[in-house]
Amino acid sequence: xxxxxxxxxxxxxxxxxxxxxxxxxxxxxxxxxxxxxxxxxxxxxxxxxxxxxxxxxxxxxxxxxxxxxxxxxxxxxxxxxxxxxxxxxxxxxxxxxxxxxxxxxxxxxxxxxxxxxxxxxxxxxxxxxxxxxxxxxxxxxxxxxxxxxxxxxxxxxxxxxxxxxxxxxxxxxxxxxxxxxxxxxxxxxxxxxxxxxxxxxxxxxxxxxxxxxxxxxxxxxxxxxxxxxxxxxxxxxxxxxxxxxxxxxxxxxxxxxxxxxxxxxxxxxxxxxxxxxxxxxxxxxxxxxxxxxxxxxxxxxxxxxxxxxxxxxxxxxxxxxxxxxxxxxxxxxxxxxxxxxxxxxxxxxxxxxxxxxxxxxxxxxxxx
Numbered sequence: 001x002x003x004x005x006x007x008x009x010x011x012x013x014x015x016x017x018x019x020x021x022x023x024x025x026x027x028x029x030x031x032x033x034x035x036x037x038x039x040x041x042x043x044x045x046x047x048x049x050x051x052x053x054x055x056x057x058x059x060x061x062x063x064x065x066x067x068x069x070x071x072x073x074x075x076x077x078x079x080x081x082x083x084x085x086x087x088x089x090x091x092x093x094x095x096x097x098x099x100x101x102x103x104x105x106x107x108x109x110x111x112x113x114x115x116x117x118x119x120x121x122x123x124x125x126x127x128x129x130x131x132x133x134x135x136x137x138x139x140x141x142x143x144x145x146x147x148x149x150x151x152x153x154x155x156x157x158x159x160x161x162x163x164x165x166x167x168x169x170x171x172x173x174x175x176x177x178x179x180x181x182x183x184x185x186x187x188x189x190x191x192x193x194x195x196x197x198x199x200x201x202x203x204x205x206x207x208x209x210x211x212x213x214x215x216x217x218x219x220x221x222x223x224x225x226x227x228x229x230x231x232x233x234x235x236x237x238x239x240x241x242x243x244x245x246x247x248x249x250x251x252x253x254x255x256x257x258x259x260x261x262x263x264x265x266x267x268x269x270x271x272x273x274x275x276x277x278x279x280x281x282x283x284x285x286x287x288x289x290x291x292x293x294x295x296x297x298x299x300x301x302x303x304x305x306x307x308x309x310x311x312x313x314x315x316x317x318x319x320x321x322x323x324x325x326x327x328x329x330x331x332x333x334x335x336x337x338x339x340x341x342x343x344x345x346x347x348x349x350x351x352x353x354x355x356x357x358x359x360x361x362x363x364x365x366x367x368x
Contacts, residue, residue: 031300032300032303032304033245033246033247033300033301033304033305034245034246034304035243035245035247035250035304035305035307035308035314036126036304036308037124037125037126037308037312037313037314037315038124038126038312039072039073039123039124039125039126040123040124041123042075042121042122042123043121043122043123043241043315043316043367044077044119044120044121044368045119045120045121045122045240045241045318045365045366045367045368046117046118046119046365046366046368047067047117047119047120047238047240047257047318047363047364047365047366048115048116048117048118048362048363048364048366049064049115049116049117049118049342049361049362049363050113050114050116050361050362050363051064051112051113051114051115051342051344051359051360051361052111052112052113052360052361053111053112053113053346053351053358053359053360054111054357054359054360055358056105056107056109056110056111056112057346057347057348058107058346058347058348059104059105059106059107059346059347060104060105060107060109060112060345060346061102061103061104061105061328061330061331061344061345061346062085062101062102062103062105062112062114062342062343062344063100063101063102063103063328063329063331063339063342063343063344064100064101064103064114064116064342064343065098065099065100065236065320065321065339065340065341065342066079066090066099066100066101066116066118066320067079067099067118067120067318067319067320068092068097068098068099068319068320068321069318069319069320069321069322072125073122073123073124073125073276073313073315074120074121074122074123074318074319075120075121075122076118076120077118077119077120077121078118078119079101079116079117079118079119080116080117081101081103081114081115081116081117082114082115083103083112083113083114083115084105084109084111084112084113085103085104085105085109085112085114086104086105086106086109087103087104088101088102088103088104088114089101089102090102091329093321093323093326093327095323096321096322096323096324096326097321098320098321098322098323098339099321100328100329100339101114101116102328102329102330112344119368120318122240122315122317122318123315124312124313124314124315125276125312125313125315126276126311126312127272127276127312129272129311132271132272133271133272134270134271135268135269135270135271135272135273137231137268137273137274141231142231142268143231145226145231145232145233145268146226146229146230146231146232147226148226149324149325150324150325150335151198151199151200151201151202151219151324152201152219152222152223152226152324153201153202153223154223154226154227155227157202157205158201158202158223158224158227159227159228161205161224161227162179162223162224162225162227162228163227163228165178165179165182166178166179166228171270172230172267172269172270173269173271173272175225175228175230176225176230176267176269176275176277177310179221179225179228180221180277180279182224183217183220183221183224183279184279184282184283184297185297186210187204187210187211187212187216187217187220187279187280187283188210188211188283188286188287189211189213189217189280189283189284189286189287189288190211190212190213191287191288193211193212193213193216194354195213195215195261195341195353195354196213196214196215196216196261196262196263196340197212197213197214197215197216197217197219198215198216198337199215199216199234199337199338200216200337201216201219201223201224204216204220205220213280214262214263214264214280214281214284215234215263215337215338215340216280217279217283218234218263218264218265218277218278218279218280219234219263221265221277221279221280222234222265222267225267230267230269231267231268232265232266232267232268233265233266233322234263234264234265234322234324234338235263235264235265235266235319235321235322236261236263236319236320236321236322236323236338236339236340237261237262237263237264237317237318237319237320237340238252238257238260238261238262238317238318238320238340238363239251239252239257239260239261239262239316239317240252240257240260240316240317240318240365240367241316241365241367242316243314243316244314244316245304245314247285247289247305248289249281249284249285249288249289250281250284250305250314250316251316252316252317252365254364254365254366254367255364256362256363256364257363257364257365258361258362258363260363261340261341262281263280263338263340264276264277264278264280264281264313264317264319265278275311276309276311276312276313277309277310277311278309278313279309281305281309282297282302282305282306282309285301285302285305286299286302289301289302320339320340323338323339324337324338325337326338326339328343331345331350333345333349333350334350341353341354342359342361344359
C-alpha cells in the first residue's frame with residue numbers, strides 16, 4: 001500500500017469513528033419521545049368490514065371476526081350487517097367464545113358481498129406497579145391459559161428456553177419481566193413476513209430464526225410464560241386510529257385499515273390481575289419508526305415504548321378475541337392458528353385472505 005492509500009484509509013477510518021461518536025452524542029442529547037397511555041376517557045368507534053369475492057366457484061362461505069371482548073379496556077356495543085348472502089348468522093367458538101359473522105352464498109351469486117359494522121368503546125391501559133394487592137381469579141380459567149396449543153407447545157425446547165430465562169426468578173412478576181426483556185432483545189421485526197406471521201414458536205426456537213411479526217413474537221412471549229406456569233394469552237385485534245403520542249408505527253389509518261391487524265398479549269400476575277403486554281410493538285418501533293434500525297432499548301425513541309408496553313396499551317386498538325386453533329363453523333378446512341383476518345372458502349377450498357386479487361376486502365373506522 002503506498003503512502004497516499006495509507007493516508008486515505010486512515011483518514012476514512014478516522015471519519016468513520018468520528019461519525020459513530022457523533023451519532024452516539026446525538027442520541028444521548030436527543031429529546032426522549034413521550035409514550036404514556038393511561039386509563040381515562042372511553043373512545044367510541046364504528047368499524048366497517050366489507051368483503052367482495054371475485055370469481056367465486058360454487059357455493060361460497062365467509063367468516064368475519066366480530067369484537068368479542070368486554071373488559072375494563074373495551075366494550076363491544078353492537079353489530080349490524082348487510083349483503084347478498086342466502087343466510088347470515090352470528091356464531092361463537094365453543095372454547096374461547098370468539099364471535100364470528102358466518103354468511104353463506106348460493107352458487108348462482110356472481111359476486112358475494114358481505115358488510116359488517118361493529119361499534120366498540122376502547123380506552124388506554126396502564127398498570128400501577130405501586131398498588132400491589134391480591135387478585136382472585138377462577139383456577140380453571142387460569143389453568144386454561146397455561147395450556148398448550150397446536151402452534152404453542154409448553155414442553156420441549158419451549159420449556160427449556162423459558163426455564164433458562166427465568167432461572168433464579170423470584171415470583172411471577174420477575175419471571176414475566178425476564179421473558180419480556182429476552183423476547184425484546186432476541187427477536188426482531190421482519191417486514192417481509194406475510195400478514196402478522198404464523199406463530200409457530202417451536203420452529204422459531206429450533207431454527208434460531210427470531211425474525212417475525214406480532215403473531216410470531218407475542219406468541220413466543222405468551223408460550224414462554226405459559227411454559228413456566230404464568231397464565232398468558234394473545235389478544236387478536238386491529239389498530240383503529242393514529243397514536244396520540246405521534247408514533248407512526250403504532251398507528252392505524254381509519255380510512256384504510258386493511259393490514260392494520262395486530263395482536264397483543266396479557267399475563268395474569270397474582271398481585272395485579274390481567275396485565276397488558278406487547279413486546280412485538282417494541283420491536284416494531286426499533287425496526288421501522290425511524291430511518292435506522294435501532295438496536296438499543298435505551299434509545300430515546302424506543303425507551304418510552306419499552307417502558308409503557310410492559311403493563312400498558314394505547315386504546316387506539318380493538319380486540320377481536322383470544323382464540324387459538326379455531327375451526328370455522330360449517331367448514332371442512334383446517335383449523336386456523338388464530339382468527340384476526342376475514343376468511344372465505346368455496347368449491348376450490350379456502351381463500352387466501354392476503355391475496356388481494358381474489359379476496360377483496362376493506363376495513364374502515366370512524367370515531368363517534
